[in-house]
Amino acid sequence: MLQRAETPVKLAGVEASRAFFATCFKSARPQTLMVAHLDEQARCIHLSTFDDGHGSAGLPIREILADAARLVSAGIVLAHSQTGDPSSPDPTDRDAVRRLARAADAIDVTVVDHLVLAGERCSSFRRMGLL
Numbered sequence: 466m467l468q469r470a471e472t473p474v475k476l477a478g479v480e481a482s483r484a485f486f487a488t489c490f491k492s493a494r495p496q497t498l499m500v501a502h503l504d505e506q507a508r509c510i511h512l513s514t515f516d517d518g519h520g521s522a523g524l525p526i527r528e529i530l531a532d533a534a535r536l537v538s539a540g541i542v543l544a545h546s547q548t549g550d551p552s553s554p555d556p557t558d559r560d561a562v563r564r565l566a567r568a569a570d571a572i573d574v575t576v577v578d579h580l581v582l583a584g585e586r587c588s589s590f591r592r593m594g595l596l
Contacts, residue, residue, distance in 0.1 A: 473508035476501055476542055482580055483587045485509065486544040490582060498545045500529055502538040503577065511536050524561035526568055533574045540575040546582045554581060554588065559595055566596055 476482045482501070489499055489512065498515040513532050515525050533541055543562070558579075566576040579590040590596045 473504070473510060475506065475508050476503060476577070477507045479578065479580070479587070479589045479592060482542050482544070482578060483582065486542075486580060486582060487587075490544075490546045493546070496545065496547065498525070498543065500532070501542045501544075502533060502536045503540040503542065505539045507540070507577075510538070524565055526561075526565050529565065530568055530572060530574070533569065534572055538574055540577045541569065542577045542580070544580040544582060548583060554590065554593070554595065559590075562590055562596065 474481075474485055476485055485501070486499060490497070493499070493514065494516070496516075500513040500515070501509045502511040502513065504510050511532070513529070515528070529541065529543075532538070543565075558581075562576065562579045569576050576596060577591070578596065581588045581590075
């Protein structure tokens with residue numbers, strides 16, 4: 466599903482992104498993947514959501530990049546919620562995000578971060594050196 470951001474929110478840094486996605490996940494189903502599409506000033510111009518049907522290894526790379534190309538996104542921030550410990554991402558998640566980052570780079574889109582939220586806890590792939 467694709468939604469237009471009513472008021473562009475600036476997602477500059479992990480804390481701003483965490484706060485934005487924490488609010489978004491309050492009304493989302495468990496295991497939803499969200500992708501914030503950013504302009505050159507790191508403002509969220511669109512928010513895409515994907516159901517759990519993709520799984521870790523099946524990150525919807527084509528759909529994410531098609532949206533990014535259509536929206537002329539400068540960058541994207543991914544986020545998903547989970548019930549377990551967010552500080553240790555699954556190896557399949559790591560590989561999928563790296564594949565996405567390589568593919569995004571080919572169309573001049575930056576994968577800014579991938580956040581994993583679990584309640585009040587949040588892990589950043591960027592801070593963990595995985596991006």
